Amino acid sequence: NKWDIVIFDEAHRLRRDYHKITRAYLFAEKISKKCECLLLLTATPFRGKLEELYYLMHLIDPNILGPYHTFVNDYILGNKADLKDKISKVLLRRRKIEVGGFTKRFAKTVRIELSSVEREFYEETTNYVRREYNLAMRTQNRAIGFVMIVFQKLLDSSVFALLSALTKRKFLLENKFHHIQKMESNLEEWDLDETEDVEEFVSGLDESVQLDLQSLKRELLSLNRLILLGK
Structure with missing residues (x-):
């Protein structure tokens, strides 16, 4: 046919x-x-x-x-x-x-009542996007800021597409999380000459790893929660 x-x-x-x-x-x-x-x-x-x-x-x-x-x-x-x-x-x-000229446009807003679960998903996703976007702007990470804007637009157009995007984001962060954990473990095993410069470098690197792990844990928890709610 x-x-x-x-x-x-x-x-x-x-x-x-x-x-x-x-x-x-x-x-x-x-x-x-x-x-x-x-x-x-x-x-x-x-x-x-x-x-x-x-x-x-x-x-x-x-x-x-x-x-x-x-x-x-x-x-x-x-x-x-x-x-x-x-x-x-x-x-x-x-x-x-x-x-030629276009006819006048008449816009009409149609309100849709969300269920309690839908509203919870919408509000938690918006809070997640706002938090991660603000963090990205403070650290001048424009790429992540753009990703968050896309997430918010998907929330308003297609929950299915949003869940797919959130799942991909979760997968990427999990890989990064395991990589940093491995790097942190390697730091503890290094046997370096005891110079002040090297000690300062390792100390600073260790602190940055800890901070990155904390932010990754927080975002992964949020993503797990959102994916569960969205389903």
């Missing part, structure tokens, strides 16, 4: 290049073989990567741009000028000036 038509909005997210295929693209590729008509929509400006354009066109018509290596030689490495004409058969581009 086939669908009459399948529509993908935000189609710019269906990214693929020669070396990497996103899960979104794989899904679209499977769906494209089970429908009579495929419509891709996006209002995001084209990034200029011809390789991504090739694979988007490939979803609509696998033959329109020919074999991949021929396309690369002609349009990426070469300077053939007929690409626009080729894709015009399946591509409709409208600029804002052509569309």
Whole structure:
């Protein structure tokens, strides 16, 4: 059985290049073989990567741009000028000036009552994110700060996706925790010359290890609690 038509909005997210295929693209590729008509929509400006354009066109018509290596030689490495004409058969581009004015937007907030368990999960996750984000900002760890922002957004959109992300975070921290424990054990076994510089170094390193272990223990406890609540 086939669908009459399948529509993908935000189609710019269906990214693929020669070396990497996103899960979104794989899904679209499977769906494209089970429908009579495929419509891709996006209002995001084209990034200029011809390789991504090739694979988007490939979803609509696998033959329109020919074999991949021929396309690369002609349009990426070469300077053939007929690409626009080729894709015009399946591509409709409208600029804002052509569309005209937009209708007024009316936003409506729909309140959803959470169960006691859902509310507890929401509040504890928010507290966890706030604590770890503030800690990341104090230590200028912007990468972790960004991770916490993503966690909060997932909390508002997909609990399933959030649980997957929290589980991955827990796995990474557990590996780090065991690595630091092993390093701490090795410190105690070192036999170094008794110089003041070395003693100061080892003492400082030992203190940093203890602090890191404490913060890891705290976050792992929080993650275990959140994963249990979310399930």
